[in-house]
Amino acid sequence: xxxxxxxxxxxxxxxxxxxxxxxxxxxxxxxxxxxxxxxxxxxxxxxxxxxxxxxxxxxxxxxxxxxxxxxxxxxxxxxxxxxxxxxxxxxxxxxxxxxxxxxxxxxxxxxxxxxxxxxxxxxxxxxxxxxxxxxxxxxxxxxxxxxxxxxxxxxxxxxxxxxxxxxxxxxxxxxxxxxxxxxxxxxxxxxxxxxxxxxxxxxxxxxxxxxxxxxxxxxxxxxxxxxxxxxxxxxxxxxxxxxxxxxxxxxxxxxxxxxxxxxxxxxxxxxxxxxxxxxx
Numbered sequence: 607x608x609x610x611x612x613x614x615x616x617x618x619x620x621x622x623x624x625x626x627x628x629x630x631x632x633x634x635x636x637x638x639x640x641x642x643x644x645x646x647x648x649x650x651x652x653x654x655x656x657x658x659x660x661x662x663x664x665x666x667x668x669x670x671x672x673x674x675x676x677x678x679x680x681x682x683x684x685x686x687x688x689x690x691x692x693x694x695x696x697x698x699x700x701x702x703x704x705x706x707x708x709x710x711x712x713x714x715x716x717x718x719x720x721x722x723x724x725x726x727x728x729x730x731x732x733x734x735x736x737x738x739x740x741x742x743x744x745x746x747x748x749x750x751x752x753x754x755x756x757x758x759x760x761x762x763x764x765x766x767x768x769x770x771x772x773x774x775x776x777x778x779x780x781x782x783x784x785x786x787x788x789x790x791x792x793x794x795x796x797x798x799x800x801x802x803x804x805x806x807x808x809x810x811x812x813x814x815x816x817x818x819x820x821x822x823x824x825x826x827x828x829x830x831x832x833x834x835x836x837x838x839x840x841x842x843x844x845x846x847x848x849x850x851x852x853x854x855x856x857x858x859x860x861x862x863x864x865x866x867x868x869x870x871x872x873x874x875x876x877x878x879x880x881x882x883x884x885x886x
């Protein structure tokens with residue numbers, strides 16, 4: 607198994623643990639996100655451990671790459687339980703879980719573990735899609751419903767969404783009713799966001815929040831998305847200002863972008879997130 611660049615082989619000394627959830631069992635359009643975590647590891651050797659954006663290096667941070675979970679295809683409840691168990695194990699060891707998807711539903715497993723450990727949890731969510739459907743074709747556990755299932759756990763006013771530019775009429779009505787806080791299309795309101803008393807934050811990034819011109823390697827593209835520099839600036843601000851206790855990147859489908867630029871972007875973004883999470 608290859609590990610993400612700069613990873614330590616020592617679990618005990620690591621401050622964070624990367625693990626992959628290669629699952630796309632509920633993908634509603636073009637599949638292939640199950641191959642995302644492995645692609646990020648293998649292609650990361652095409653970038654440097656040093657970040658000129660933040661003037662720091664992954665070699666100065668101790669993080670462990672646990673590889674991909676073995677998930678039972680066709681059994682979504684068991685897959686979510688496996689993800690939840692791994693995230694809980696990482697939390698119990700005093701480390702930060704970093705989840706690589708996979709489709710966006712994998713986030714639910716990690717959020718279950720985080721909410722159990724942190725009852726006052728908040729979620730900051732970047733995505734092209736609202737993911738607030740009550741069900742998708744009668745299925746409640748779908749990547750199109752993941753934020754609605756997270757809302758079932760956390761309740762009103764605990765989820766903040768950015769970059770949303772697609773959803774059903776009912777989903778946007780759910781937002782306007784105040785159940786979640788959503789900024790469509792952009793991240794302009796991020797500087798005004800604040801949480802009391804260093805509340806714990808789970809950060810989830812569906813990479814299709816990016817414009818397809820920069821990130822075509824995803825199953826459900828939506829025109830009008832963020833640029834890489836805009837997303838990077840928003841994420842580094844979040845790590846600097848908030849108590850991020852775990853994060854994930856999901857919905858990379860590498861085979862859908864033969865050029866490889868989507869995977870390269872995902873690798874670079876993960877490097878910057880790890881560095882922002884543990885500033886020198």
